[in-house]
Amino acid sequence: MHNAGDDATVRAIHRRFRRHSFAPGGSRVSAPLLVEDPVPRDSASSYFVQAADLVAYAGFRRFQAPGAKSGSVCDETMWDELRPVWRTEVTNARRDAIVVWP
Structure with missing residues (x-):
C-alpha cells in the first residue's frame, strides 16, 4: 500500500524490484x-499511511535537511521523538535505525 499519487511510477519500480533485487553490497x-x-490509498483515509509519511518525513528532516527552517509538520528533533517505538530486534540496533542507500 502506498500514498496515492504517481501510481504508475510506484508500480514500475515495484515490478523492476521483483525482477532485479540487489542489496547495497551487490548480492x-x-x-x-x-x-x-502495490495498492494506492489516499493518506487522508489511512492512519497507517499517515504514520509512514510522518516517519519518512522525520527521517528526511533528520538526515537530509537538518537545520532547515522548521516546517509545520516537524523538525529534525521528531526523529528522536520516535526512538521509543523503534524495533531494534529488526534493525539490529543500527545507528539511528536507518540505512542510507546508495
Whole structure:
C-alpha cells in the first residue's frame, strides 16, 4: 500500500524490484512475498499511511535537511521523538535505525 499519487511510477519500480533485487553490497536479494502490485490509498483515509509519511518525513528532516527552517509538520528533533517505538530486534540496533542507500 502506498500514498496515492504517481501510481504508475510506484508500480514500475515495484515490478523492476521483483525482477532485479540487489542489496547495497551487490548480492542478490530474494523477495518472494512481493506477489501483487502495490495498492494506492489516499493518506487522508489511512492512519497507517499517515504514520509512514510522518516517519519518512522525520527521517528526511533528520538526515537530509537538518537545520532547515522548521516546517509545520516537524523538525529534525521528531526523529528522536520516535526512538521509543523503534524495533531494534529488526534493525539490529543500527545507528539511528536507518540505512542510507546508495
